[in-house]
Amino acid sequence: MLNVKSYAVALAAAVSLGAALAATTTDWKSFHPAGSTFTISMPGDPKAQSQSNNNDVAGKMDFTIYSLQTDGGAYLVQDVVLEKMPQGPNVDDAMLKGVQEGFMKTTGATEVSAKVTKLQGYAAREMVLQKGAVRFKGFTLNAGSHNFIVLAVVHESKVDSGEVTKFLESFRIEKG
Numbered sequence: 001m002l003n004v005k006s007y008a009v010a011l012a013a014a015v016s017l018g019a020a021l022a023a024t025t026t027d028w029k030s031f032h033p034a035g036s037t038f039t040i041s042m043p044g045d046p047k048a049q050s051q052s053n054n055n056d057v058a059g060k061m062d063f064t065i066y067s068l069q070t071d072g073g074a075y076l077v078q079d080v081v082l083e084k085m086p087q088g089p090n091v092d093d094a095m096l097k098g099v100q101e102g103f104m105k106t107t108g109a110t111e112v113s114a115k116v117t118k119l120q121g122y123a124a125r126e127m128v129l130q131k132g133a134v135r136f137k138g139f140t141l142n143a144g145s146h147n148f149i150v151l152a153v154v155h156e157s158k159v160d161s162g163e164v165t166k167f168l169e170s171f172r173i174e175k176g
Contacts, residue, residue: 028166032174033066037146041170042068042075043163059083073154075167080147092123092142099140099149100127109136120173128159135159143173 031046032039046068054060060083067076086095093116100114109129117124117139124141137159138151150171152164 030170031066033064036064036079037143037174038077038079038148039170039172039174040077040150041166042066043070043072043167044068046075046077057084057086072161072163073152073158076149076151076153077171078149080149082145082147085142085145093125095142095147096123096125096140099147100125100129103136103149104129107131107136109134119171122173130156137164138168 028041028043029045030039031042033048046066048064048066050062050064052060052062062081063078064080065076065078067074096116100111104110107129109131112128112130112135114125114127117126119126119139119141120143122141122143124139126139127136129136133156134153135156135158136151136153138149141148141150148171150168152159152167154161154164158164
């Protein structure tokens with residue numbers, strides 16, 4: 001199954017082999033995929049991978065991962081469009097925590113920090129995870145029928161770098 005969890009395992013391996021210690025790319029570009037509901041800045045042109053599957057609760061789910069690996073680490077956005085967004089009390093918190101826990105289980109990462117918050121008015125969970133010297137910093141966010149995961153995958157020495165901050169702070173939901 002194509003998803004951010006399995007993709008991040010491969011990225012973490014590359015970062016842990018020292019890719020994050022090399023020079024960083026400075027050619028940042030605004031990226032807005034055709035038909036998408038978000039814009040983000042990345043230090044290059046990301047690649048896209050897509051897949052669909054079905055879930056008893058959410059119905060049809062269309063996954064698209066936009067990813068870019070650089071000398072300084074990796075950047076990725078997963079956009080999952082849900083046919084039926086689960087409803088009920090505390091569903092956002094439970095869903096966002098479940099996304100993080102699933103990611104941790106699949107990658108073997110552990111939590112450094114996490115907090116429930118609002119980003120651009122939407123329910124979100126900011127997180128920093130670790131696996132060895134690799135850090136996954138970002139957030140998962142529910143916006144309408146979309147669940148986003150936005151992550152920078154870098155060496156621990158770069159987790160608070162300007163590049164990571166620029167990437168994460170550049171994410172914008174396009175409100176129609």
